[in-house]
Amino acid sequence: MKLNFVVFLCVLMLSSCASKKDIWYIQDAGENNTAQINFQQTTIQPNDILKIDVETLVPEAAQPYNKVTNANQFSLLAFQLDGYLVSEEGNIIFPVLGEIALANLTMNEAEVKIKDLLVEGGHLKNPTVRVRVVNAKVTVLGEVNQPGTYNFSEQNITLLQALGYAGDLTINGKRDDVIITRDVDGVRTITHINLTNTDFMNSEYFYIKPNDTIIVNQNKPRVTNSGYVTGLTTLLAVATVALSSIIILSR
Template structure:
């Protein structure tokens, strides 16, 4: 019986040792062997660039300025600029979505309604094409050299569900963010999340598609999924380890090992 216990205890010690993380691996600015290189460098990977086409429920920031004070008042430029500054200050304070109030949301028909210009369909257009279309409408009221139009996305909105430390809907006030920036914004993924099968649900003008993305593969930076798009949804499934209830850190592994050892000893004593 003792001969059986020795390999068991040896295996237990190996399991506990493998679960430990040395301080040498987590302390910054240590004195290290000079023969170990300070850094390693990978090859430059070109970004995957692709035009984004406006979708339903996208929020766009449309800025129209002219040399006519009367037209500027119609477009609400003075009041809009002041309101935007106030909302930016408030958004910086409490994380609010500043463009949801001041921007233009594409309705179920892909239309936006702009003062004086009326309804304009922007669905399926890039921001540059949308800008050109608005400029063509504006030429009926102002000479081409007397106005300025700018169209841009009102931030990137996405959702994070499942094995994230912070689930919910998020807005990042940038024109482009990577999938890792989005994950960081959601508090990173939990220890038990499947990083090799993250589900990404993406909207297209003709419908919706879902993809399973392997974040463990460095080739992700070369793919179309490296930069997320507005209205993307990320879903992280749990590993089997969560379903089985095994430990994911030292204390949990230690508790599991102690419990298992106690059960084995009880069975051995009952057999004897």
């Protein structure tokens, strides 16, 4: 009876432990330590909020094409409130020009399109147009230290940066099967990422797109623990009581 219990205890403890293969990131970094970086252009999607600035050599000439922001309110929230909301059809309403279709264009393509409309329509000569998304965000859920939704203003952030915003994965996070959901051009995709090797760094999911959702599920040791006991201290306490009972009963 004692032997059977000891064997059961050992099996239980081993099944509750995670190896370095479960918790180390990019374990093949020594083999793949150099690669070309391929930055990805984000395309404009419905519900994006755009900040659009038009400038010319004569500032007064560009005033009708710019929204005026209070000098004391230069904040992300102020830019979002004063920005151009992309409709479900992919359009914005721009001063003087009216409705403009921008869905699925990159920022550079949107800038060129607005500039051409201003020049070809005889509105401005040689204007400079800048377009930027001001409500870019990523949601991180599951086995991370600080799950939530995080705004970012950079043109490109990586999957690792997004996980860094959420305080990194907990020790119980499943590193070899991180899920990313993405909505682009009216199509939702769900993909699985393995953070324990470098392959994901060369995929289209290495760079996060606005409105991506990252889901980190529990790893096998955590799931196993949840079915028995919730911590090593509790496990040892149970084992101590069980062994004491066996000793007493065997006398």
